[in-house]
Amino acid sequence: MSNPAQRATKLFVQTFGTKADDLYQAPGRVNIIGEHTDYNEGLVLPAAINFHTVIAVKHREDDLFRAVTDAFPGQIKQWHFGEEGTVSSNDDWANYLKGVTSAMHTSGLHAKGLDLAIVGNVPLGAGLSSSAALEVAFGTAISYASQLHLSPLAIAQLSQRGESQYMCHDCGIMDQMISALAVEDHALLIDCLELESETVLIPEELSIIVIDPGINRKAFMVQFEQRRKECSIITALLGLDSLRDLSSSYLEQRRDTLSSEQFRRARHIITENARASNVARAFQHNNIARFSQLMAQSHQSLRDDFEVILPEVDILVSMIAEHIGERGGVRMSDGCVIALIEHEFTDNVINLVEQEYTQKTGLEATIHLCSASNGAGRISKLPRK
Structure with missing residues (x-):
């Protein structure tokens, strides 16, 4: 099977009839220890894993976003920046994307639209945070494409804010922070109150x-x-x-x-x-x-x-x-x-x-x-x- 980057590139061409400009990725995660402490503003020790969400994008000059994913073939979701509407049960996966643009808009940021094709190999529904990988990959793509120059922590915060406020999921920030800030071969000791983190090398054995x-x-x-x-x-x-x-x-x-x-x-x-x-x-x-x-x-x-x-x-x-x-x-x-x-x-x-x-x-x-x-x-x- 081809890797997610190859699949995303192929899906983009098949859907939009042209080549993508760029590719962005974000990983899923495992939480080594710190269970139920993130939403209580405590300490957690997660690590990002080698399963990723990859997004192929092409820049637009307007504020329209058009998204497709191979997880739900045949569906093209679209919305305008700042006009995400209400959460729809028919747009389950797109709601995570709309949450990110909604959070950016309410924070006073301005972003141009994108065409995007989303592919991933983070197992769905397995507790490996495929949703945060999607949000953070999308936020990273927007930051680059619209030259917002957001820090990884800012992208994590906007992703968590979108899920919490737009989707009304009262989630902690652990998943988004580790997906955005992780370092290879390391876990990240995260203080969910202070939003500070420390890299911790995982023993090589x-x-x-x-x-x-x-x-x-x-x-x-x-x-x-x-x-x-x-x-x-x-x-x-x-x-x-x-x-x-x-x-x-x-x-x-x-x-x-x-x-x-x-x-x-x-x-x-x-x-x-x-x-x-x-x-x-x-x-x-x-x-x-x-x-x-x-x-x-x-x-x-x-x-x-x-x-x-x-x-x-x-x-x-x-x-x-x-x-x-x-x-x-x-x-x-x-x-x-x-x-x-x-x-x-x-x-x-x-x-x-x-x-x-x-x-x-x-x-x-x-x-x-x-x-x-x-x-x-x-x-x-x-x-x-």
């Missing part, structure tokens, strides 16, 4: 494996939104601006204010913020055993305090953890399972997942071998046919 366990993704997302609402209620009950401001001592002082369930939810956020920082330090000291312990603690906290781990996912994580011991770390992340393990265990873990997981659960998992990639940017040359 670790392979990154992402496993889609085949669970009901819609049910997972419903549960995700429930936890988000619970955190909002807890924040209000404690009189805080966000749970980022919460300390263990203050939580104990206000214990009678919360139900036992709310107390456990808040405790997860506090401990997970600490774990994100501690994993970054473990990587810097190449301490794989410590990393293994922290990932196990995160998974346990998600299971017992935050109560978002399905039995099938717990089985999968336990299988892998038992096999690798302290030679890597594994936990649930955004509905999938992420494992960073020493290279020599890769084949065994793949076989374990393909054989024993299906036998024990009746579910079929999908395995993605990943590497940490660079963030969004312009592809310097159009590919040859």
